[in-house]
Amino acid sequence: MAEGQSQESPKLQVEAAGKAFEQEFERFQRFTGDSAHAVHLSLREAEAEQRSLAELRTRHFGRKSALAACKKLIGRVSPDERAAFGQMVQQLESTLGQQLEHAEQALSRLVESARTERESIDVTLPGRRPRQGHLHPITLLRERIEDIFVTLGYAVEDGREIETDFYNFDALNIPQNHPARAPQDTFYTTDGFALRSQTSTVQIHAMQRRGAPVRMIAPGRVFRRDTPDPTHNPMFFQVEGLCVDRGISMAHLKGTVAEFLRRMFGAKTVTRFRPSYFPFTEPSAEFDFSCFKCAGQGCRICKNSGWIELGGSGMVHPHVLRAAGIDADEFSGFAFGLGIDRMAALMYSLDDIRLLFENDVRFLEQFG
């Protein structure tokens, strides 16, 4: 009886191993059966099936599987049964192995096609627009200013940013040791050059090159030895204007500045001039305009005064005309200057002008 059992038992074990496999494998039959072509899986589903099939292979073909246990039994059955039993185990192994392999191949084809499908281009989808940049707010404002003066008959001059002492100070009637040099202190190179502290330098170049009469504006970058804070930056933008001709008077200056401000801030803009001092003009005046936000009623932007201070101006000092080689007895002229950054800060209500130069795209893209 004991012998009978030991001969039955290995066969039963082989059959049980086969049945256990078939039971678990059944759900994978759909990938290899007759209707396999109709199976459609997403990439994620196909990959999940592939993983469970790999686990199934480990369970039934691995070192601790029932099939492995059956193989170990081959040496233990009685010699006359051994050949038949060995064949039985081999038969099972190859049948199950083939089924597994078919299913594995079918699944890897499914994964492949799901992957291709996902990567293929759907021409019906809306395209992705490439991100488009725009000009910097300072440049946009500078161009607006240029447009206004060009229509008034002014040429736009480009100047150099590195200057000699002569152009930056002496020719502008600011001799060595003049107190006006202090607030305009700038950055110097070791060989006697300086980063220009004002665009007024371009006046001298323009008058030397063009002679009189001349009408020009010079927008550009200027430098001061300032510590950066919400209203100061060691580098900022100015626009300078110059008009030299016979018989030019303060009335021309006032008319020109007022017209510019009306075109910039609206037809109702009012301009006022306050006496002031600049070494390169005589007489000199600072100009204010009625607040564009509250029309002179008083608000946060104009600090409740109704007026906004914008720039400096005056009649070109005869010393400056002569330094540039122009006959001060025949010609007279006016000049004015204003800060572009300051104007941008006002128009866009910026609390800190340094925002303009930090190049943070989140800030800059508001001006597109």
Ligand SMILES: [Zn+2]
């Ligand atoms: Zn106001």
